[in-house]
Amino acid sequence: MSRIENAFKNGKAFIVFLTGGDPSLEKSEEFILEAEKAGADLIEIGVPFSDPIAEGEVIQAANIRALTNGTTMHDLFELAWKVRQKSEIPLVFLTYLNPVHHYGYGKFFAKCNEVGVDGIIIPDLPFEEQRELKTEAEHYGVNLISLIAPTSKERIEKIAKEGKGFLYIVSSMGVTGVRSEIDTDISAIVNAAKAVSKTPCAVGFGINTPEQAAKFAAIADGVIVGSAIVRIIAEHGENASKHIYEYVKQMKEAITR
Amino acid sequence: MSEGRFGEYGGQYIPETLMNEVQALERAYMHYKNDPEFTAELNTLFKDYAxxxxxxxxxxxxxxxxxxxxxxxxxxxxxxxxSHKINNVLGQVLLAKKMGKTRVIAETGAGQHGVATATAAALLGLECEIFMGKEDTERQSLNVYRMALLGAKVNAVTSGTMTLKDAVNETMREWTRRVSDTHYVLGSVMGPHPFPMIVRDFQxxxxxxxxxxxxxxxxxxxxxxxxxxxxxxxxxxxxxxxxxxxxxxxxxxxxxxxxxxxxxxxxxxxxxxxxxxxxxxxxxxxxxxxxxxxxxxxxxxxxxxxxxxxxxxxxxxxxxxxxxxxxxxxxxxxxxxxxxxxxxxxxxxxxxxxxxxxxxxxxxxxxxxxxxxxxxxxxxxxxxxxxxxxxxxx
Incomplete structure (x- = not known):
């Protein structure tokens, strides 16, 4: 069983996103391990990019902080490797396509394999363009994780059928960021995916309260929280560990109830 | 050209949220570009208006x-x-209207494309919102006021370098927020397929x-x-x-x-x-x-x-x-x-x-x-x- 499959085997998965290198690589490592201790089942490490078109203001700001610190792809591989020395928690990179293209697809996935990055999420790589790097990802055993949006409709079937790792169900229109209300019919999307695929479904975009997490965990196999975590890091900086621990613990409890 | 490519260049590298919309846009364009009524209407606008x-x-x-x-x-x-921007804009806003859209959004650098989009939206009766880098709104403040006169809302973009690139980012973000009634009037032969083809054809x-x-x-x-x-x-x-x-x-x-x-x-x-x-x-x-x-x-x-x-x-x-x-x-x-x-x-x-x-x-x-x-x-x-x-x- 792969590490990503492991994340979904014991009940609902709680997935934590943070931007790598915000506020520093050392702190990212610490926060990841702290989140794991609090019950996180999988970690998405955001690769900072100059122009993250799918991100709202909170994660945009984290990207700028990480880039200002000089964070590079090389640093993030090192971060993943360091975490991997201490933990078996599944690690997934969330990155825009250009930095991967620039690094070189073969070289990138070889490195993922070497340091223990289990999957990759690319917000600007829709299903039709996955052939761009699918061969290399599969060759090195890295899951290329697909996104399904509220507007996907009849596209859900083909995306779900080919889904690897987990299916990232985008809860809302627009960009990342906390929302007070999410009115998309998530269960219809999850049902459509489940009808053709055994790949677990995790819901993300906008989720920040335990109530929202519990609601979506009841429908899907896991929930993804990004902006709320990044906001804690923005607020508490280097001292964010205990706040992340408390938040993740509370959220994990909400979805396990 | 195949699958929106020019040699190896082009493609559709965009968030999943927009995929159905750009495919619908391509279907609509392929239909209307051969529709005698559409082309007659556009040619009249070119001649009598532009x-x-x-x-x-x-x-x-x-x-x-x-x-x-x-x-x-x-x-x-x-x-x-x-400027030449009016050619593309009349075509796209007319197309958007045929597609049943009631609102258009666009990026602008110097303000030429924004002014043109606001103009076409005023003429054809669509709501219009323009995204312009803050630095550009300062360099081209008269164009900002021009767009306002034409009834458009202008958003000064403060992310990144606050110029054209960031205006495109912000317009794409806005499109993912609100795609069902909104068409993104992309101003150049860029972006995901079918935009490079559509803009080229109109220009x-x-x-x-x-x-x-x-x-x-x-x-x-x-x-x-x-x-x-x-x-x-x-x-x-x-x-x-x-x-x-x-x-x-x-x-x-x-x-x-x-x-x-x-x-x-x-x-x-x-x-x-x-x-x-x-x-x-x-x-x-x-x-x-x-x-x-x-x-x-x-x-x-x-x-x-x-x-x-x-x-x-x-x-x-x-x-x-x-x-x-x-x-x-x-x-x-x-x-x-x-x-x-x-x-x-x-x-x-x-x-x-x-x-x-x-x-x-x-x-x-x-x-x-x-x-x-x-x-x-x-x-x-x-x-x-x-x-x-x-x-x-x-």
């Missing part, structure tokens, strides 16, 4: 002064709203008219056509009808800002590398980590780190040549055209005039060259004065 066909003007004084080929200027600056009227006009006047094709290139819409519109005419040199002029040996330029094909950004595989100015580089040009309209995928393809197969023109050369060309022909052109278009000044003499006197004068320069007068250290009260 003032087409635009003139092909023989620049006699400049011809004598430069001492080579006969110089013709394709006067897109005389179109309604003052190709420039080259089609120019080709016919020059054949009537000179009974021969031009030796070269020259146009400035940011995203590349006026250049693509001018080049496209000449692509099969192998004897016609196609020359695109990129913004070299303070020089291609400095970090302050926007010369994508000269200095950029292959990449994937803003929905397309093409060339981009980027750093050693694949981060999109901040770019610079005196011209807000050329201040963009990428270039349309069809230009990347024409560059690769060597059908077109792309040259860098720096700020100083462009400003000198701006002043030269004003003094020699009495035409104040856009600083963008002045990049093409600068290249003309360099090469006109290399052509024989019985040859001719067409320059795409993509826009008028009223918007740039204050910036040129600042560049020259002259104080003017706006």
């Amino acid at each position: 003032g087409r066909p635009s003139m092909l003007y023989f620049a006699e004084k400049m011809t004598h002064d430069l001492g080579g080929a006969k110089i013709y200027l394709k006067r897109e600056d005389l179109n309604h709203t003052g 190709s009227i420039i080259g089609r008219e120019a080709r016919q006009q020059i054949l009537e006047r000179e009974k021969k094709l031009p030796a070269a056509v020259i146009a400035c290139v940011g995203g590349g819409s006026n250049a693509m519109g001018m080049f496209y009808p000449f692509i099969e005419d192998k004897g016609v040199k196609l020359i695109g002029c990129e913004a070299a800002g303070k020089g291609v040996d400095t970090p302050h330029h926007a010369a994508t094909l000269t200095k950029g590398k292959r990449g994937i950004f803003h929905g397309m595989k093409s060339y981009f100015c980027q750093d050693e980590n694949g981060q999109i580089a901040p770019v610079y040009s005196i011209s807000a309209g050329l201040d963009y780190p990428g270039i349309g995928p069809e230009h990347a393809h024409l560059h690769e197969i060597k059908r077109a040549e792309y040259v860098p023109i720096n700020d100083e050369e462009a400003v000198c060309a701006f002043e030269y055209l004003a003094k020699t022909e009495g035409i104040i052109c856009a600083i963008e278009s002045a990049h093409a005039i600068a290249q003309l000044q360099k090469i006109a003499k290399n052509f024989a006197k019985d040859e001719n060259i067409i320059v795409s004068l993509s826009g008028r320069g009223d918007k740039d007068v204050a910036a040129i004065a600042r560049y020259r250290g002259v104080k003017v009260h706006e």
Whole structure:
């Protein structure tokens, strides 16, 4: 069983996103391990990019902080490797396509394999363009994780059928960021995916309260929280560990109830 | 072309949220472009509203002064709203209306595309919102007010470098927020398929008219056509009808800002590398980590780190040549055209005039060259004065 499959085997998965290198690589490592201790089942490490078109203001700001610190792809591989020395928690990179293209697809996935990055999420790589790097990802055993949006409709079937790792169900229109209300019919999307695929479904975009997490965990196999975590890091900086621990613990409890 | 590609360039590298919408757009466009009613309506707008066909003007004084080929200027600056942008915008806003959209959004650099979009939206009765880098709203404050007069809401974008690239980011973000009633009127031959094709087709009227006009006047094709290139819409519109005419040199002029040996330029094909950004595989100015580089040009309209995928393809197969023109050369060309022909052109278009000044003499006197004068320069007068250290009260 792969590490990503492991994340979904014991009940609902709680997935934590943070931007790598915000506020520093050392702190990212610490926060990841702290989140794991609090019950996180999988970690998405955001690769900072100059122009993250799918991100709202909170994660945009984290990207700028990480880039200002000089964070590079090389640093993030090192971060993943360091975490991997201490933990078996599944690690997934969330990155825009250009930095991967620039690094070189073969070289990138070889490195993922070497340091223990289990999957990759690319917000600007829709299903039709996955052939761009699918061969290399599969060759090195890295899951290329697909996104399904509220507007996907009849596209859900083909995306779900080919889904690897987990299916990232985008809860809302627009960009990342906390929302007070999410009115998309998530269960219809999850049902459509489940009808053709055994790949677990995790819901993300906008989720920040335990109530929202519990609601979506009841429908899907896991929930993804990004902006709320990044906001804690923005607020508490280097001292964010205990706040992340408390938040993740509370959220994990909400979805396990 | 297959699957929205020009050679290896192009594609649809966008969030899943937008995929159904761009596919619906392609279907709608493929339908309406062959719909006699749509084309008749658009042609009427071109003729009666935009003032087409635009003139092909023989620049006699400049011809004598430069001492080579006969110089013709394709006067897109005389179109309604003052640039070639109106061609694409009338087509796209009409298409959006046919698709049942009630709202359009657009990015703008210099403000030309924003003004054109606001104009077409006012005319055709759609709600309009424009995204413009904060720095550009300051450089082009009159255009901001123009858009407001036309009933559009203008959002100053404060993310990133606060210029055209960031305006595109923010417009894409807005489109993912609200796609069902909203069409994104992309302003150049860039972004995900089908935009590079749609914008090229609507802009190709420039080259089609120019080709016919020059054949009537000179009974021969031009030796070269020259146009400035940011995203590349006026250049693509001018080049496209000449692509099969192998004897016609196609020359695109990129913004070299303070020089291609400095970090302050926007010369994508000269200095950029292959990449994937803003929905397309093409060339981009980027750093050693694949981060999109901040770019610079005196011209807000050329201040963009990428270039349309069809230009990347024409560059690769060597059908077109792309040259860098720096700020100083462009400003000198701006002043030269004003003094020699009495035409104040856009600083963008002045990049093409600068290249003309360099090469006109290399052509024989019985040859001719067409320059795409993509826009008028009223918007740039204050910036040129600042560049020259002259104080003017706006």
